[in-house]
Amino acid sequence: MKRYLLPGVLVVLALAYPLLVGDLPVYGRLGALVLLAAIGASAWNIVGGYAGQVSVGHAVFFGFGAYASVVVYTHLGWPPITGAPIGMVLSVALAAAIGVPTLRLSGHYFSMATIAVGELVRVLSSTSDFLGGAQGLGGPAMPRTVFDLSFISATPFYYIFLGVLTFLLGLTWMIERGRMGFYLRAIKDSERAARSLGVSAGRYKLYAYMLSGAFSALAGSLYLCMFGFVDPESGFGILISVKMVVMAALGGAGLLFGPLVGALILVPLEEFSNSLFGGQGAGFTFMIYGAIIVIIARFLPSGLLSLFNRRSTRHVD
Amino acid sequence: MTTQTRRTLAAGAALLTLGIAGGALAQAPVKIGVIYPLSGNSATAGNYSKMALEVGAEVINNGDADLAKIMPLAKGGGLPGLKGAKIQLVFADNQGTPAAGQNQALRLISEEKVAALIGAYQSGITLTASAIAERHGIPFVNGESVAANLTERGFKWFFRTTPVALDFARAYSSFLKEQKAAGRKTDTIALVHENTEYGNSVASVIADQFAKDGLNISQKIAYSANSSDVQPQVLQLKEKNPDVLIFISYTSDAILYTKTMKELNWKPGIMIADNAGFNDPAFVKSLASQVEGLVNRSAFSAGKPGSVPDLFNALYKKKTGGDDLDDVSVRGLQAFLVLADALNRAGGTEPAKIQAALKATDLKADQMVAGYDGVKFDDKGQNVLAASVVTQMRAGKYVTIAPKARATHEAILPYKGW
Numbered sequence: 258m259k260r261y262l263l264p265g266v267l268v269v270l271a272l273a274y275p276l277l278v279g280d281l282p283v284y285g286r287l288g289a290l291v292l293l294a295a296i297g298a299s300a301w302n303i304v305g306g307y308a309g310q311v312s313v314g315h316a317v318f319f320g321f322g323a324y325a326s327v328v329v330y331t332h333l334g335w336p337p338i339t340g341a342p343i344g345m346v347l348s349v350a351l352a353a354a355i356g357v358p359t360l361r362l363s364g365h366y367f368s369m370a371t372i373a374v375g376e377l378v379r380v381l382s383s384t385s386d387f388l389g390g391a392q393g394l395g396g397p398a399m400p401r402t403v404f405d406l407s408f409i410s411a412t413p414f415y416y417i418f419l420g421v422l423t424f425l426l427g428l429t430w431m432i433e434r435g436r437m438g439f440y441l442r443a444i445k446d447s448e449r450a451a452r453s454l455g456v457s458a459g460r461y462k463l464y465a466y467m468l469s470g471a472f473s474a475l476a477g478s479l480y481l482c483m484f485g486f487v488d489p490e491s492g493f494g495i496l497i498s499v500k501m502v503v504m505a506a507l508g509g510a511g512l513l514f515g516p517l518v519g520a521l522i523l524v525p526l527e528e529f530s531n532s533l534f535g536g537q538g539a540g541f542t543f544m545i546y547g548a549i550i551v552i553i554a555r556f557l558p559s560g561l562l563s564l565f566n567r568r569s570t571r572h573v574d
Numbered sequence: 575m576t577t578q579t580r581r582t583l584a585a586g587a588a589l590l591t592l593g594i595a596g597g598a599l600a601q602a603p604v605k606i607g608v609i610y611p612l613s614g615n616s617a618t619a620g621n622y623s624k625m626a627l628e629v630g631a632e633v634i635n636n637g638d639a640d641l642a643k644i645m646p647l648a649k650g651g652g653l654p655g656l657k658g659a660k661i662q663l664v665f666a667d668n669q670g671t672p673a674a675g676q677n678q679a680l681r682l683i684s685e686e687k688v689a690a691l692i693g694a695y696q697s698g699i700t701l702t703a704s705a706i707a708e709r710h711g712i713p714f715v716n717g718e719s720v721a722a723n724l725t726e727r728g729f730k731w732f733f734r735t736t737p738v739a740l741d742f743a744r745a746y747s748s749f750l751k752e753q754k755a756a757g758r759k760t761d762t763i764a765l766v767h768e769n770t771e772y773g774n775s776v777a778s779v780i781a782d783q784f785a786k787d788g789l790n791i792s793q794k795i796a797y798s799a800n801s802s803d804v805q806p807q808v809l810q811l812k813e814k815n816p817d818v819l820i821f822i823s824y825t826s827d828a829i830l831y832t833k834t835m836k837e838l839n840w841k842p843g844i845m846i847a848d849n850a851g852f853n854d855p856a857f858v859k860s861l862a863s864q865v866e867g868l869v870n871r872s873a874f875s876a877g878k879p880g881s882v883p884d885l886f887n888a889l890y891k892k893k894t895g896g897d898d899l900d901d902v903s904v905r906g907l908q909a910f911l912v913l914a915d916a917l918n919r920a921g922g923t924e925p926a927k928i929q930a931a932l933k934a935t936d937l938k939a940d941q942m943v944a945g946y947d948g949v950k951f952d953d954k955g956q957n958v959l960a961a962s963v964v965t966q967m968r969a970g971k972y973v974t975i976a977p978k979a980r981a982t983h984e985a986i987l988p989y990k991g992w
Contacts, residue, residue: 282684286677383770391771393698398705398727409709486672486702488771531674532681535612535667542667543613 271419275412283532286411291524292418293479297497298504298516299425300472304465305502306510307429307438309445310360313498314371317355317378318348318470320492322477324382327394327487332387336404337396341478345471352470356463363448372495379493393488396481406482414483421479422517425472430513432468441465445511473501507553509560518561601652601659604923606913607682608663609693609703610906614670620695623718623906626899627663627692629889630910635660641885645941647914655918664688668699675699679706689923690715692909695902697721697771704732713916713928717909718902721775725954731925733932733951735909735944737960739776742871743783746846749869749964749976750789750818758987759817759843762792766807766831767822768799776822776848792816799824804834812840819844825851832857832864836992843988844869849901853972862970867990873944874904875963875974877982886943899943908944912937945980 278284297319304310325344326337359370383391400407408414432438440461443451452458481487491497504523509515527546534541557563608627610620633641637650647653652660664686668675675694682688683706690713694700700719707714708729716724716734720742725734754760765780767773773796784791793814795807808831811819819842821831828851835841846869851857853870876898877883886907887899899907912935917923920931937949939959948959964976966985975985 283677283681286680290677383774391769391774392721393771395701395723395727398729399708407709480673484673484676484702485705486698488672488698491672491698528677531667531669531678532685535669535678536665537612542669 275415282411285415287525287528289411289414289418289483290528291520292415292422293476293483294500294504294524295517295520296418296422296425296479297473297476298501298508298520299422299429300469300476301501302469302505302510302512302516303429303432303472304462304469306505306512306515307433307445308441308462308465309511310462310466311368311502312371312466312469313368313495313502314355314373314375315469315473315501316493316495316497317351317371317375318473319477319480319497319501320378320382320487320489321348321351322474322479323481323487323492324388324394324477325474326478326481327396328388330396331389331394336402336406337482338404338406338478340481341475344474344478348470348474349467352467353463356466360459360462360466372498375493375495375498379489379495382493383489389488391489393486393491396485398485407485411483414479418479421475426513426517428468433513437461437464442511503550506560507550509562512560512562515560515562522561601657603660603662604653604656604917605662605664605686605688606910607679607686607688607691607693608665609668609675609678609682609691609699610665611670611695611699612665612667616670616695619902620667622894622897622900622903623695624665625893626890626903626907627910629886629893630907630914631661631663633886633889634914638885638889640880641882644882644885647911647918653914653918655921656923661914661917668694668696668703670696670699672698672702676702676706679703680710683707683710683712688712689917689925690913690928692717692906692913695719697724700724704729707731711925713913713925713932715909715913715932717907718905722779725956729955731929733912733955733957735912735946735949735957735960736905737873737946737962738956739779740783741960742776742848742962743780745871745962745964745976746780746820747783747787747789749846750844751787752976753844753985753987761790762814762816763789763818763820764793764795764811764814764816764842765791765820765822766795766797766811768824768827769796770799772824772850773799773822780820780822780848797827799827801827802830804830805838807831808834808838808840811842812838815840815842817843818846820846820848821852822848823851825854825857828852828854828857829861832861836864841989841991845989845991846870853901855897855900858970858972862967864992865967866969866992867986867988868967869975869985869989870965870967870972871962872901872965872972873908873946873962874899874901875945875965875980875982877974877980882941883943883945904944908942908946908949911941911943912949945974 274288275285301315305312322344326340329335329340330337355374362370382388397405440456444458448458504519505516508519530542530545610623612620633648638648641648652658666678691707692715694703695718697719700716704714708731714732718736720738750760765777767777797807849871890899916931920927935949939948945963946960949957950959952958963974963980965972966975973983975981975983
């Protein structure tokens, strides 16, 4: 009975959060922002955390999703959310195209290759008139129908994001416990050993990369629906990739709830420090942000959740 | 309840009443939310604009004797239309991202309860931040974003005071046509621009306008503002040797081009720079002597002594420790003054009253700190009297050479350089 108490309380809290902060729009929006960041970081976690292939170019997929949504609106007049499946399909194809050559690279070389691809796509997007060039494209300025998802309140976004995150974490959980999860962990520990045991390392890394890309694209589409604008920097910028990595690493890469914990800490930290200190104009926000990352990297290199895992292993002993 | 506590309570209540009464005497300040890039790539521009707005608020709150002779709002003592309420600026950092800009807009509206918003420098961020203001029905005044689509969204709460890229293109075009009429060669024109949002968008607007006006752009060179060598580009220019060269550049690349052109010893007959890098104090301080005769545009023209821009510039100089108002800071300050004027006429801080007052704005040229012909908004919220002046580098300083009404100097051509 006691086992279910804490998770139960957390689930109820997650469901009731918008009601608890009902008349404080900033906090309502903060909840949605945390979930959105958690979706992106959890998507990254599949390939970066479980399979240990540290991609620093996931903004490519995020941007594909965001641009797919804004392009169907700009060029076809459809609601942006209808671009989400298109972005996901394109991202899977792109992941295959990028993954086949680059996933052969090991360690840092893979990370460097993903950065290169990310920057390449960013530069190309800024010269494409179809994508609005360097100026970017805006979604519907005023909501036409409810499908445009232009809400004044952040509550609908909160529940949409919560649903998507729950689905993604459920899927990750199934993978983690299934054959693929074992394969990925084996590849992460030692690819050579995994291969010698008959694991088709290349294939499973690629599967993980494609799945990860698809959900990163979904995060991008959802971002566009909420913010209504994307340009090369906010779609394909390297900071987006880095944030995914940092959030997952902070909470615990390769752990189911790691990215969510990371988002729960970093997103409020970013918002509050900017609200409190940003107006003074000294870039103080980023100093605090950076300092916390340094401290965690120094003292808890495997993420915050590793604290709890360490304790629970001791219990078993 | 003991007598002791009762007495304390009574005293407390009395004090409280006094406090409320005291509060009613001094009007609560009017809060204006200001969103600027205070960190990130454009932090310099944002922080200079922030200081310009602070100067503006100080003038309205505390008064300035010289300005009061021309500007009714500069008498001090806050906004007379709001019973002397002072203006309180609440600054927020957009961090150079559309997401942060929108988040901060929501915070300023819902937590700080600002009466109106000003911002947000980068066009993309102005787009997302003003969308939030529109949905909440809060006026948003933009002073410096030039993307054309901002005023095409059918918004009712969005007002833009700045001229847009098309106005710049027209200013160059009419300047070049005048030069042509005066017998200078303008047959071939080279357009050299950096390849991000700013450079690309301004270049395409100039190309369109010039094509309409029959000016021949013979060469177009796009480059990355981060590049550390521009010899290939300058050699291309040297080979084609255009009559007119137009730069759309940021600071470090402007410096690089200036130095490389001198090294390779090539200069065109007329050289025009689209503000930005060539107006940066860092550029002007170090390289003014290398670009004598450079033609530029600006929303800031110091004007005659005792004029509004001249007086504000003196105050701003004191605040920044020696920097003059420039194109960006003056446009921010102008947006603030327009909003302050509207607030004063609104006679209250209800959003609808401010919106109505903004729509009725009719400021004349002599009230302008920026080089506009005045401020008057069309149905889309664009200032139809926005304009910019054409300037020329003379012995380390930009002076105004066109349009005729504002010119303090005659143009001297051809371009002298070093």
